[in-house]
Amino acid sequence: MHKFTNKTKPLLIFAIAAIFFLFLPNIASACDDTLVLLLTSQNPNSVFSKSIRNFMSSLTTLGTALKYTTKDSYQKELSGVLSAWLNFSQNFMLNPPQEAKNDIEWRKKMTDAGRQIAQIRRNVANKKYEEAHNGVLSLSSYIGVFFEGFGLSDDNKLFVETSAFLVEFEKKLINKQFIQASEDIPAIKTYISKFVELLPETQRESSSTKLSELTVAVQDGINKKTPFAKLDSSVQALKSEFETVRAKIKMNEWFLKE
Numbered sequence: 001m002h003k004f005t006n007k008t009k010p011l012l013i014f015a016i017a018a019i020f021f022l023f024l025p026n027i028a029s030a031c032d033d034t035l036v037l038l039l040t041s042q043n044p045n046s047v048f049s050k051s052i053r054n055f056m057s058s059l060t061t062l063g064t065a066l067k068y069t070t071k072d073s074y075q076k077e078l079s080g081v082l083s084a085w086l087n088f089s090q091n092f093m094l095n096p097p098q099e100a101k102n103d104i105e106w107r108k109k110m111t112d113a114g115r116q117i118a119q120i121r122r123n124v125a126n127k128k129y130e131e132a133h134n135g136v137l138s139l140s141s142y143i144g145v146f147f148e149g150f151g152l153s154d155d156n157k158l159f160v161e162t163s164a165f166l167v168e169f170e171k172k173l174i175n176k177q178f179i180q181a182s183e184d185i186p187a188i189k190t191y192i193s194k195f196v197e198l199l200p201e202t203q204r205e206s207s208s209t210k211l212s213e214l215t216v217a218v219q220d221g222i223n224k225k226t227p228f229a230k231l232d233s234s235v236q237a238l239k240s241e242f243e244t245v246r247a248k249i250k251m252n253e254w255f256l257k258e
Contacts (some may be wrong), residue, residue: 033060034243035163038250039147039156048097055084056143059136062120066133074132078124085117096149103149113142134171141167155198155253159246162191166239173235174228182222188215188238195242198249207245214238 033056040049058080065077089110096106103109116139123132141164152160165187172181192211196204214237221231228235 033057035159035246036143038159038246039150039152043099046097047091048099051084051088051091052143052146055081055088056140058084059140063133063136063140066124066129066136069129069133074124074129078121081117082121085114089114099151100146100149105145106149109145113139116142130174134174137167137171137174141165155249158191158194158198162195162242165191166242170235170239173222173231176225176228178222178225182219185215185219185222191242195245195249199245200252203248207248211238211241211245214241 033053036053036056040046040053043049058077062074062077062081065071065074092106093110094107095101096103100106116135120132120135120139123129123135144160144164147156147160165184169181169184169188172178172184189212192208192215195211196208199207214234217234218231218238221234
């Protein structure tokens, strides 16, 4: 069993917090900010970790608000995103954090993200809220590129890939691209298998069954061309269950490994 010293206690506390948030239902969230919480758990107090978590949190808030389009103005939520991005880019626009110092694509990634934010801002200003929400989803799935230079473990690479895939899958459903979404179902089943393989044998069957049942529910909705407003609960339940299994995997990795 891992032993935690005074030096590693802050990491232990943050890891417990990460697991707590990862197990929380994420039904209303448009962005997988819990994944960013997990990916920054090794150095949670660094400037990079704090600023990218703050940015993802603000992006989640904007995405959730745009998703339900019940407001006359989204300026407050947009301002939160712009402020968080300004803080992040002031620190890392020209040079990556120490963990990603060898990432030769860093500046391009920052520029690409900045362009996406500018487009979201224009769409909000022009009251093109559906396009703005699509932009938030695209940016959410893009954020994982900032961790590519960190030397991610194989399971964390899988988590980043799966999170981005599920966000793009959701976008297709929002845009009524039922044929394209249906073609993604086999890939979702593959991700289920990969996730389940990372669990202890005693946890595999129950997790596989639940993920599979939720996938069937989503597929049934796709086959019936169910409006996204009705299908959304099934989609979010599937995404949330992937996050729950992800948390179980990390919990076993952090605390149960001999």
